[in-house]
Amino acid sequence: MSAAGGVRLDGVTVAHGGTTVLDRLDLSVGPGEVMALLGPSGSGKTTALRAVAGFVRPSAGRVLIGGRDVTGLPPYRRGIGMVVQQYALFPHLRVEQNVAFGLRARRTPRATITGRVTEALEMVGMAGYARRHPRELSGGQQQRVAIARALAIRPDVLLLDEPLSALDARLRSGMLAELARLHRELPHVSILYVTHDQIEALTLADRVAVLDQARLRDCGTPYELYRTPRTAFTASFVGNANLLPVRGERDGRVRLADTPLRVASGAAGPGAGAEATVCVQPHLLRLLPAPDAVGATGGAGSANVLRGTVTAVQWRGHTHRLLVDVHGHEVRADVGDLRQPPAAGDEVALAVDPEDTVLLPGGLTDGGHRG
């Protein structure tokens, strides 16, 4: 295994018949790093992965794997492991033959193949299923075999294209833990992980690249993107935040319609009258006790108070999600399982600490994402 692993995309542009599906993507994944490509469908994330794999040819830019320019190389000479959404296990081959496929194609000596196949299957806990055919396995088991097949060739780079989206929710969280364990066992392997699910990205990735409309919108550690997003899109797509359009005041504060808001100290306030966006995550909003809802701000302390009318209440087991109309803006608030939740039509007051808000310059022109 070469020490210089990793993947780099240099201004990679992909166009299909006049439409740009990926626009000048610069991205670098270090050896052993897990990078998630996160974005809604049509954001270009899968195209980026396929450009690394060699299934789409960039119209501009370069792809480097382990420091080597592979832009012009066909997929079979790139030395990468890939797992796709539908697994694509070869239905006519047994599990062990599936796992051995890459090794046979590379003319690995037969004696080596047996050992590697067993090793790869043991790594994913499927050693007992070597003689089965893919159709005799459940979705989760097929997924494990697909991963073993990709790992058997000992790639420096592993590409995962929505690997969990065909599994049900419970299996998904199990496989997520499994993938994290696999990565601890293979610390030199760089992983590019395409997903539209921010939980998967936040759980697994060292860094997350957020794509939208063919462009890279943001890139950083999961914590940075979740707590201090740099764009409104990241705030809403990764952090699921409410985006509130505000205007700057003369004293450096901001105002949502006629409600003044204090934002985290240190954030440079917009100029007077300038448009800005305040991001507030639903779980950071608190519901103030009912008697205080009208008038007083008791219990809120130095927190910002948003008053509004409940439009809908959704019970989600561990929380109640309130949809509250605040000055014509729908605000989502996740409050702990309430004994007596408010009903639609009730007036409520929601509190949020200034430290829990993020102020972004500019209005909502670049579009938020409702998750």
Next chain:
Amino acid sequence: MLVHSRAGRWTAWTVFFVLFLPLFALPFLVVLAASFATHWSGALPSVPTLAHYREALHGDSLHALTTSLLTATGASVSALVLGGWAALAAERLPRRLRRVVDALFMLPLAVPSVVVGLCLLVAFSQPPFLLNGTAWIVVLAHTVLVTAFAHQSVGAALTRLDPAYEQSAASLGARPLYVLWRIRLPLLLPSLTAAAGLCFALSMGELSATVMLYPPGWVPLPVRIYSATSRGSLFEGAALAVVMMAATLAVLLGVSRIRNRAAHR
């Protein structure tokens, strides 16, 4: 069952038998009965005999059977290789060019087979392409006629084949030829065998182009049936027809066994 009511089911069965028996089953039964008959002047044939079968499985008739089997095998294998190869190659072409290739392969179906026979006769009667008078021109004609079916069924199967298989194989380091041999052809096996069976059956029964082309030493079974019946030996022709059906059916059953094995893996 799409028909749920009892009365509806009875009606469906009745209609099926009223239409199926006279249209499909009866002619076969008549031929079968005739093949054992010496006379047929009343409602049923009389004086049963196996003489026609003895005749049909000896001498020139037996030779005609092997000729037909060899021709059909040769034609369907060539058609499968040519049509399948063309379908695989056409896959990478731009859409419009692919339509042109498809149309070219369908041409022999649109043209009456007598015309196809005539074309080959004219084209291959002069050196350097002198095939007229050899067995090859019959095999060639059958190949031309059935390649369209092979091309179309392999082409249709290819469009249904999930590209994720070959892409996964390629990402694992397999070259295109290896992917073709180890992944794509095995996955296409059911449609390849179906196409082979269809081509074989069509070639076994081909008459109109064959009559224009066959040389004295290479008389396929349909030609022999035709000449037997046209000289009035109906019962002998019937026996030959039954032999031909049985042989074709046996081969088709064999092919479908391969297909079932492929599909059940």
